[in-house]
Amino acid sequence: MGFSAETRVDLARFWSTIERSADIGQGRPGGLARLTLTDSDKEIRDQFVAWCQDAGLSVEIDEMGNIFGRRSGLDDSLAPILIGSHLDTQINGGRFDGIAGVLAGLELVRSLNDAGHVTRRPIVIVDWTNEEGARFSPPMVASGVFVGSYGVDWAHDLIADDGARFGSELERIGYRGDLPCKAGDIDAYFELHIEQGPILDAEGREVGVVTGGYPSYGMRVMFKGKTAHTGPTPMDLRHNALIAGARWLTAVDDIGWEFAVHDGKATGSRLAAWPNKPGILSESAQCVADVRHPDPITARVMAEKMRRAAQSAAAMAGCEVEVEDEWTWGGDIFDADLIGLVRDEAVRQGWNWRDIQSQAGHDAYHMATHCPTAMIFTPCKGGITHNSEENCDPEDFRAGLNMLLHAVVRRADR
Ligand SMILES: [Zn+2]
CATH class of the missing domain: 3.40.630.10 (Zn peptidases)
Known part of the structure; x- marks a missing residue:
């Protein structure tokens, strides 16, 4: 045929x-x-x-x-x-x-x-x-x-x-x-x-031509404390890594709310504490979080706030913090000619389409x-x-x- x-x-x-x-x-x-x-x-x-x-x-x-x-x-x-x-x-x-x-x-x-x-x-x-x-x-x-x-x-x-x-x-x-x-x-x-994401569905679009991705920054950090008894240990002698991790992740979430009006987003996605048991303060807490924003400069600001929040969360809980890994992705990374080709097909075939950024x-x-x-x-x-x-x-x-x-x-x- x-x-x-x-x-x-x-x-x-x-x-x-x-x-x-x-x-x-x-x-x-x-x-x-x-x-x-x-x-x-x-x-x-x-x-x-x-x-x-x-x-x-x-x-x-x-x-x-x-x-x-x-x-x-x-x-x-x-x-x-x-x-x-x-x-x-x-x-x-x-x-x-x-x-x-x-x-x-x-x-x-x-x-x-x-x-x-x-x-x-x-x-x-x-x-x-x-x-x-x-x-x-x-x-x-x-x-x-x-x-x-x-x-x-x-x-x-x-x-x-x-x-x-x-x-x-x-x-x-x-x-x-x-x-x-x-x-x-x-x-x-x-x-x-x-x-x-909900954009195409909400607008009744049939397809999206992806122009790039929200600039995004992620971190995996390890908070280090000391095990101790939950009862007799005075508050000023505690080094509870679980609390450091929890403080950091809620601080990251707050960063998301702070920038939400322009579609900034922040995510705490992992808190793995050890021993994570009743009766004992946690020695370690591994956490993962990331921030995203359509504007690259704002995304960088959010990332810096996320980094500093790790330091202050550690200090508040009397713990050490080590950044195990950091990564970044997104931005205007896709090829203009290929985007143009895809867009051209959207028009030629007559679909209800829009440009869209990946998040x-x-x-x-x-x-x-x-x-x-x-x-x-x-x-x-x-x-x-x-x-x-x-x-x-x-x-x-x-x-x-x-x-x-x-x-x-x-x-x-x-
Ligand atoms: Zn996938």
């Missing part, structure tokens, strides 16, 4: 892969708990590999467990187009976060197969390992290794709260591949993702440090995500999938 400007994806076929994925690693009703490198992650990986092979793709696994399904182009010496996202979920995750982006790549390839169209450049679909960071911190670690932000050995030695080692879990499920985890020459990277982290942020990158956001009900109630209809993907299809083909046929 040939490929033309009017070619469209098969939405029902895409949806059937979403439904099959939703069978694997079920969590709370309607949701998924498919943590990275668990048995259910292996099961969806096996299914994804089978789908890729059925679609005629050659499959390769790298040493971080990233899965690449490659469709040859007319000229395989040219740098490929990558389309990716992640198949792992949060502990109380939904059926669409990340998954829709990987399966969008699969549907794109199937649509090209139907049309009998071979693009000039190769097209590669990617499932990135451990995007969520729900089991191994940090999140987006495997795309980070891919672009050289982290070392492979360092990542293999990450330890989960359940005591498992990243590299050993990769081997256990059979997904520690031979391919070096190192990005070569890549022409462009595309990622379709549910918005994970969540994505593998695309790492990829943007390596090659021209763009993202497409699709609506999700009420913006609910990282929750089993995350929900979308097939129609929520119609615009995004078809924009992705044509933007990728136009780029790949250059």
Whole structure:
């Protein structure tokens, strides 16, 4: 039948892969708990590999467990187009976060197969390992290794709260591949993702063209105190790390409220105290927090307030504080030409669209440090995500999938 400007994806076929994925690693009703490198992650990986092979793709696994399904182009010496996202979920995750982006790549390839169209450049679909960071911190670690932000050995030695080692879990499920985890020459990277926010749904938009991400700063800090009896220990002799951590996280939350009027956000997401028992003051408390703001300077100010709040929280509780890790992401990182291409398809195909900024982290942020990158956001009900109630209809993907299809083909046929 040939490929033309009017070619469209098969939405029902895409949806059937979403439904099959939703069978694997079920969590709370309607949701998924498919943590990275668990048995259910292996099961969806096996299914994804089978789908890729059925679609005629050659499959390769790298040493971080990233899965690449490659469709040859007319000229395989040219740098490929990558389309990716992640198949792992949060502990109380939904059926669409990340998954829709990987399966969008699969549907794109199937649509090209139907049309009998071979693009000039190769097209590669990617499932990135451990995007969520729900089991191994940090999140987006495997795309980070891919672009050289982290070392492979360092990542293999990450330890989960359940005591498992990243590299050993990769081997256990059979997904520690031979391919070096190192990005070569890549022409462009595309990622379709549910918005994970309420804007598109509230405005009745069919799709969002992502222009960048909220500048964001995160920290993992360790408060160090001393164990002592909760009864006789006088207040001025206490070094309760739990209290230092709690003070810091509430201070970070206050920073969020302080800047909320211009959509600033601050999150305390982790407090792991030890021994965390009645009758004893805590010796240590590991905490994670982050701040985000659409304005880069304000985001920096919020980050500095977050840092200083850690010092004063420690002082108030008579504890020491050590910053274990700091990270930043977001900003105007996406490629103007690719954004223009995606936007052009939104207009040409006649969707109700808008420009939008991402407020969540994505593998695309790492990829943007390596090659021209763009993202497409699709609506999700009420913006609910990282929750089993995350929900979308097939129609929520119609615009995004078809924009992705044509933007990728136009780029790949250059
Ligand atoms: Zn995601």
